[in-house]
Amino acid sequence: MVKSKLFGAIVMSAQSLDLSIVNLRTLEVVERVSAPVALGERLFSDGGIDFDAVNAAITALRGFQQLMKDYGVTDERVVASHTITSAENINFVRDQIYTKTGLTVHFTTVSEELLFRYEAAAVYLPNFKTLSQQNTVLLQLGASSITLMVFQHGELTMTRELQLGPMQVAQRMAELEHRATAYEDVLADYIHSKLLDILRFLPQQAFTQVILMGSKLTLLENMIPQGQRSLAISHERFNQRYHEVMTLSTQELENEEQLTENEANEVAPTFLLLDEIFDALHTETIWLSNIKLLDGFVVHLGSHNGKYGAWNFDAAVISATQHVAARYNIDRSHQKQVLQFAVQLFDRLRKIHGLGRRERLLLQLAAILQDTGLYLDANQHAFHSEYIIRASEILGLDHIEQLIVAAVARYHSSAAPSADLSHFSQLPLEQRLIIAKLAAILRLADALDDSHQAKISAISVSIRQTTVTITATATSDIELEKWTFAQKAGFFTNVYGLQPILQRKGHLG
Numbered sequence: 001m002v003k004s005k006l007f008g009a010i011v012m013s014a015q016s017l018d019l020s021i022v023n024l025r026t027l028e029v030v031e032r033v034s035a036p037v038a039l040g041e042r043l044f045s046d047g048g049i050d051f052d053a054v055n056a057a058i059t060a061l062r063g064f065q066q067l068m069k070d071y072g073v074t075d076e077r078v079v080a081s082h083t084i085t086s087a088e089n090i091n092f093v094r095d096q097i098y099t100k101t102g103l104t105v106h107f108t109t110v111s112e113e114l115l116f117r118y119e120a121a122a123v124y125l126p127n128f129k130t131l132s133q134q135n136t137v138l139l140q141l142g143a144s145s146i147t148l149m150v151f152q153h154g155e156l157t158m159t160r161e162l163q164l165g166p167m168q169v170a171q172r173m174a175e176l177e178h179r180a181t182a183y184e185d186v187l188a189d190y191i192h193s194k195l196l197d198i199l200r201f202l203p204q205q206a207f208t209q210v211i212l213m214g215s216k217l218t219l220l221e222n223m224i225p226q227g228q229r230s231l232a233i234s235h236e237r238f239n240q241r242y243h244e245v246m247t248l249s250t251q252e253l254e255n256e257e258q259l260t261e262n263e264a265n266e267v268a269p270t271f272l273l274l275d276e277i278f279d280a281l282h283t284e285t286i287w288l289s290n291i292k293l294l295d296g297f298v299v300h301l302g303s304h305n306g307k308y309g310a311w312n313f314d315a316a317v318i319s320a321t322q323h324v325a326a327r328y329n330i331d332r333s334h335q336k337q338v339l340q341f342a343v344q345l346f347d348r349l350r351k352i353h354g355l356g357r358r359e360r361l362l363l364q365l366a367a368i369l370q371d372t373g374l375y376l377d378a379n380q381h382a383f384h385s386e387y388i389i390r391a392s393e394i395l396g397l398d399h400i401e402q403l404i405v406a407a408v409a410r411y412h413s414s415a416a417p418s419a420d421l422s423h424f425s426q427l428p429l430e431q432r433l434i435i436a437k438l439a440a441i442l443r444l445a446d447a448l449d450d451s452h453q454a455k456i457s458a459i460s461v462s463i464r465q466t467t468v469t470i471t472a473t474a475t476s477d478i479e480l481e482k483w484t485f486a487q488k489a490g491f492f493t494n495v496y497g498l499q500p501i502l503q504r505k506g507h508l509g
Contacts, residue, residue: 005023005024005025005074005075006021006022006023006030006068006071006072006073007021007022007023007024007073007075007076007077007301008020008021008022008064008068008073008075008076008077009021009022009076009077009294009297009298009301010061010064010076010077010078010079010103011078011079011080011081011292011293011294011297012039012057012078012079012080012081012084012105013039013040013080013081013083013084013142013143013215013293014038014039014040014043014081014083014084014142014143014144014167014215015036015037015038015039015040015143015167015215016034016035016036016037017034017035017037017057017060017061017064018032018033018034018035018292018294019031019032019033019034019064019067019068020032020294020297020298021067021068021071021073022298022301022302024301024302027298027299027302029298030071031067031071032294033064033067035056035060035063035064037053037056037057037060038053038262039053039054039057039084039087040083040084040143040144040167041053041262042171043083043084043086043087043144043167043171044144044167044168044171044172045171045172045174047087047088048087048088048089049084049087049089049090049093054093054096054097057093057097058096058097058100058101061078061097061101061103062100062101065101065103076103077106077301078103078104078105078106079105079106079107079108079297080094080105080106080107080108081108081113081142081293082107082108082109082110082113082144082145083142083143083144083145083165085107085108086144090107093105107398107399108398109397109398109399109402110145110147110161110393111393111394111395111396111397111398111402112396112397112398113140113147113293113296114140114147114149114159114161114393114395114396115296115300115313115316115317115395115396116293116296116297116299116300117138117140117147117149117213117291117293117296118138118149118156118296118313118316118395119296119299119300119303119311119313120213120291120295120296120299121138121211121213121289121291122299122311122313123299123311124229124230124289124291124295124299125211125229125230125287125289125291128211129154131151131209131211131287132151132154132155132156133151133153133154134151134152134208134209135151135152135203135205135206135207135208135209136150136151136207136208136209136210136211137149137150137151137207137209137210137211137281138151138210138211138213139210139211139212139213139214139274139277140213140214141165141166141212141213141214141215141216141217141270141273141274142165142214142215142216143165143166143167143168143215143216144163144165144167144168145161145162145163145164145165145168146161146162146164146165146198146273146277147159147160147161147162148160148161148198148202148277150202150203150207152203155319155320155323156316156319156320156323156395157203157320157323158201158202158203158323159320159393159395160198160201160202160393161393162194162195162197162198164191164194164195164273165216166216166266166267166269166270166273167216167262167266169187169190169191169266169269169273170262170265170266170269173186173187173190173269174265177265184246184268184272187268187269187272188272188276191269191272191273191276192276195273195276195277195280199277199280202281206281206282207281207282207283208282208283208284208285209283209284209285209287210277210278210281210283210285210286210287211287211289212274212286212287212288212289213289213290213291213292215292215293216266216270217270217288217290218257218259218263219241219245219257219267219270219271220238220241220288221288221290223241223288224288224289224290229289229290229291230287230288230289230290230291231287231288232285232286232287232288233285233286233288234284234285234286235278235283235284235285235286238274238275238278238286239275242271242274242275245267245271246267246268246271248267250264250265253267313396314357314361316395317361317365317394317395317396318361318364318365318368320394320395321365321368321369321394321395322335322368324369324372324392324393324394325368325369325371325372328371328372328373328374328375328388329375330371330372330374330375331371331452333452333454334371334449334452335367335368335371337448337449337454337456338367338370338442338445338446338448338449339364339367339368339445341444341445341448341449341456341459342363342364342366342367342441342442342445343360343363343364343367344459344461345441345444345445345459345461345470346360346363346438346441347360348461349441349461349463349468349496351463352463352468352496352498353437353441353496355434355437355438358401359434359437359438362401362404362405362408362434362438363408363438363441363442365394365397365405366389366405366408366409366412366438366439366442367442367445369385369388369389369392369394369405369409370382370385370408370409370412370442370446371385372384372385372388372389372409373385373386373387373388373409375388376388380413381413382409382410382411382412382413383410385406385409385410386406386407386409386410387406389402389405389406389409390402390403390406400427400431403427403431404431404434404435404438407435407439408435408438408439408442409442410439411435411436411439411442411443411491412439412442412443412446413443413446436491436495437495437496439491440491440492440494440495440496441492443488443491443492444470444485444488444489444492444500446488447481447484447485447487447488447502448470448472448481448485448502449481450480450481450484450485451478451480451481453476455474455475455476455477455478455481456472456473456474456478456481457473457474457475458472458473459471459472459473460505463498466498466499467498467499467500467501468492468496468498468499468500468501469500469501469503470485470500470501470502470503471503471504471505472502472503472504472505473505474504474505478502478504481502482502482504485500485502486502489501
């Protein structure tokens, strides 16, 4: 009998290093261990990760390596949370880890972590599908930030992130804690003022259900029965716990709740944050969960193997991106046409571009967002679209992928220079070629609805030795589309070495 291949998934976060040894085919976790290494202990006061913490992390990683060796693990992936990657000396830390362990640390973005949380909630919370059909917020509370994912009618309609995590607040307010006579009142005012920056953008309606997860929930997670992943409590029960905890001194929190000094200092920011958010959202039920970033990371790795066929996470990414585009009052009809044609061209030109499923998704996102720049200025709107995309939270994308989507949107316009993509010279050649191939396709797709009147109902594609002929089914004149298509075709020819030709099929009405 062939032994199942095991994989090692490692997450480095502000408070700990966590390892899951898992069978990615079945997602059975055979071992899970955690090392309490406080990489974020001085991150927000000093800006970096100190020497002792780095050495402790290296020692923990070596222990993980030995454990993986004992289990016969031959493949692993190490990711650092976006909190850790914000450290000023993170590249030095990464190099030291590689030099001393041989492990390469991959940096995650907020957008990637949001997708991990979404995937974990979908898999581990039995009622998640039902909750997502309601007005529900998935609230993630991390060391440095809070993120809100808004679900309405089964769709993720908004994400918002704010740098207001309990560890960050505690470290930055430490000096004031010893000076202020009513520190908790000052802390509450500080949190209230910062939360206004995120809460005012939420839809003006009650969100009666909140799913709560994150790394700063020790005093709530211990309410969850052993062996379970979640527990529903009323807002009133949270208020009771809030008052119980807020009356405890730091010493009592350390002795009675078994917290470290740093964890005790973060209790007040944690509960003040949650209390303010629950009141603002008019929350009735809070779904406590013990789901961590590592859980989401493992689910994400498994999703690539088709383990969770019931969940189309790419569709969730596309839907969330469409809601981002909607903020900029884009032409939905034109967006739909361009997206449809871009996907059809990508699929039918597969043998000449050689790209895969992930690049197909990036093209879809660029097609959805390409005209967001019109919200700022109709002149050179593609350049503004690039800026908007680079500054937005696009669910599930890493840093390079977000640059690719922004670049493809920038170059969808014939006004953008395209000969060598010199604007993106900082990217490796492989990524620049992906940008060029996708942008060339998007230019043609955009030209097919240049009149914004959806004249073309269908297309077929024929590839010959020197040409790519696109035959458009249309019952009205498409001379504007043909003229624009010819203008945009030159870039496609430069990239693929084939001349695109647009011809019309059908009779004029």
